[in-house]
Amino acid sequence: MSGTKTDGRVERGNQTRRLVLGRTMDIASVEGLEGLSLGRIATELKLSKSGVFALFGSKEELQLATVRAAVAVFAECVVKPLADVPPGARRVRELCRAWLAYSSERVFTGGCFFYAASAEFDARPGPVHDAIARARLDWSAYMEGAIAEARAAGEFAAGTDAEQLAFEIIALMEAANARSVLLSETSAYDRAERGITARLRSEATARGRAALDAP
Template sequence: MAGTRTDGRVERGNQTRRLVLGRTMDIASVEGLEGLSIGRIATELGLSKSGVFALFGSKEELQLATVRAARAVFADRVARPAAAVPPGVGRIWRLCAAYLEYSRTRVFSGGCFFTTVAAEFGARSGPVRDAVAAARVEWCDHVTGIVEEARVAGALRADTNADQLAFEFMALLEMANADSALHRDDRSYDRAAAGVEARLRAAATDPALVDALRR
């Protein structure tokens, strides 16, 4: 019986943690991580401040937990769909399309969580900045890796600079996110998709494969 009661408390704690992080990710995507506080979250969700404090212990840990949770959401909504596609221009296209969909459908109210918090913490120091920077490096490395996979597989020209092409893809995606968030104009997503398609076609060994991607 004691074990059952303990398991019940653990599960309630886990449910509360998920509830809190769902809210903190949404707030941070709009206001940044400095907009978070244990007191605010407790009030908004109708929880006890002591209960939220027991789960996170400090504002900094709440911020760090929020970054970790957002990384998991980003991986699920952006990286994972592309993993189901074989290496090549199709996988690159699927990754870029998944990012645009993640931003367009407002998985987070402010658009891309990491675009918001990277701007907020870019010139700072400390554990939260380091966590944000690590997430950024992970994303950059992932995009570059997928481009390099396509080059090695022969889908992109042998002289393709994977770092440069990945940078251009990310610039297009993040500009679409920023433009949509600021101007409430979703036409930027179509412009970004067209830009990704054009860069893929220019780098592909078989441009016809790129032409078929958006059909």
């Protein structure tokens, strides 16, 4: 019986944690991670401040938990849906399309969570900065790996610089996000996709171009 009660408390705690983080991710994407506070979240969600404090302990831990939750959402939206797509140029293209959809469909109210968080913490040392930087580096490395796999599969030229190509296409994606959020310019996503496609085709072999042209 006591085990059942304990399990119930743990599940209620997990539900509250998910509720809180769902709200903090949206707040942070619009107002920044500094816009978070335990008191504000407790008030907005009609929770006890002591209960929220028991789950997170401090504003910094709330910020870190929010970053970790955003990483999980990003992976769910951008990376996991393509897990079964074979390595190659098409997989790189679809990763880019998934990222553009993640931003344009406003998975986070303020657009890309990590673009906003990076601007807020880029020059501020500490654990939150480090968590954001790690997330950004992990995404860049993932994209570089996908490009390298496509090169190994013979769909990008042997001399393709995976790091440089990843840098350029991520820059195009983030530019679209920035213009869309600031200027409400949804056409920026179409421009980014055209630019990315042209850049991928410039590195692709004949086999890779056929893969890029496939529906």
